[in-house]
Each structure stands twice: as structure tokens, then as C-alpha cells.
Amino acid sequence: MPLSHGDQVTLLKDILNNHQTDCCGSVSECEQLERLVKSLMVNNQIDSNVKNILQEVYQYSQHGTQSADLDQHILSNQENLSQWVNDIDQFS
16 A cells, blocks of 8 residues: 555655654665655655755765765764754645
């Protein structure tokens, strides 16, 4: 059963919140972020402002999957993580 776009946004925010709170994560979480972003980008119900944020999240997740030190990558993006979640809440 596919997730609704609301469920996808919630899952995306949960992963970003976990990265922000825990200052750590996994490659599989970054891969999940990529899949969620790809799915949301083709959804017409998503605000164009959110799509801009999704592009940034996609780049973050791609860099995360390729990073030699994922925890440091997450740590260096702390401000972005909380800003993305706030912005997504504002526009969705």
C-alpha cells in the first residue's frame, strides 16, 4: 500500500528531525530520504516552495550516502535540518 503524500511528508520530517536531534543517522535513512523526495517532487499537490526545499534535502541525502563520515555530515547540517522541517511545516 503506497504512502499518501501527507504520510511521505511526515516520514521525511521524522527522518530529518531524528538526524537533527540525534546528530547521527544511517546510509539507509539517506537513501529513504532520496526515495521520498523523488516521489514528492512529481506530486502536483506539493507547494513549489516545498519543492525547492526538497531539492536541498535531496542534495543533503546524496552527500550523506557518499560521505566517509556520515555523522560529521549530519552534524555540519544541523541548522539546515531544523530549517527544512520548519519551512516544510510552513508551506504544507
